Amino acid sequence: MGRKSAKIAAKKGASDKAKAQVYTRALKDVFKASKNGGPDPDTNFLLKVAIERCKKFNVPKDNIDRAIKKGQGSDGVGYEDVTYEGYGPNGVAIFVETSTNNVTRTVSNVRSYFRKCGGSLGVNGSLEFIFERKAVFTIPAEGIDEDEFTLELIDAGAEDVELEDDMYEVKGPMEAFGSIQDKLQSMNITPEEAGLVRIPLTYKEVDEETLEQVEKLIDMLEADDDVVTVYDNLD
Structure with a gap:
């Protein structure tokens, strides 16, 4: 549940792009819930919540089932949760949660997104007080x-x-x-x-140009298959 939540998309009649992001977001939540709590929605509360959201946005059952199986490592490859912390343009704090079966690939991609948008990846713990x-x-x-x-x-x-x-x-x-x-x-x-x-805990106020760059960075991060959730402190 990041900035572009399903609630916002549902309430405001979101654009096709936003709907696609919600669709992807909902499936990532299914994957995460399955990975952390098991594949049965009757005993995994968060998976039940994630599946219900998918149904609300008409996500096909096959896609939901694949996300559940991926969370169980059905392809034989385990996934681990890794977080990244950094700053976007003008010092906007960005916290990235990922689940990956190839940390080298993920950190390389995440670092490149920050760099392309005028930001920089920091060390873990750098956003502890934000x-x-x-x-x-x-x-x-x-x-x-x-x-x-x-x-x-x-x-x-x-x-x-x-x-x-x-x-x-x-x-x-x-x-x-x-x-x-x-x-x-x-x-x-x-x-x-x-x-x-x-x-x-603290928010960053930015001008329109900076806002566009930060949103570009967030879009790039959220489009990455390894990225589960992106948080920011934009005012």
Whole structure:
């Protein structure tokens, strides 16, 4: 769940390009959930969430099944999670999460994208004070009583429950992800999005030209098969 989330694309009638990005994003979430939690959506909550999102955007079942199998290493090659941290034009912080079966290829590609867009790849830990990881859930509000829902989720460890445009956004500390997930399951609620998200602690304001360059960099990163999620601190 990065900048270009499914929620934004759905709500704003996104362009074909944005829809294609959401389509790819949804399949990457299936892959990631399968890799980390197993191939059965009945026992893997995040996989269930990712599959439901794919269905919402009419992703073919064959594509979903392939993403699940890829997450299980069905091609005989294991994937490992690797993160990269760097700065785009004008010092915009960029955090990249990847899952790769060839780290040499991935780091070479990621470094080249930063270089082509006037940025630079840094050492891991360089963005430690710019992003914090939070448990974030996005939930359709229809049929849910706001007061009761808010109390239940805060009791489960959530720090913040906000209702905006018919969607609840629930945030909590990284450690509360499991307890919030369990509470939603007990209430028979399936989020539209769920995951551990890197949220900026500080934001960078840029001019239009810089914004275009940063968005170009993000597009290049997100188009890479090895890249799972890209975060930034654009204001």
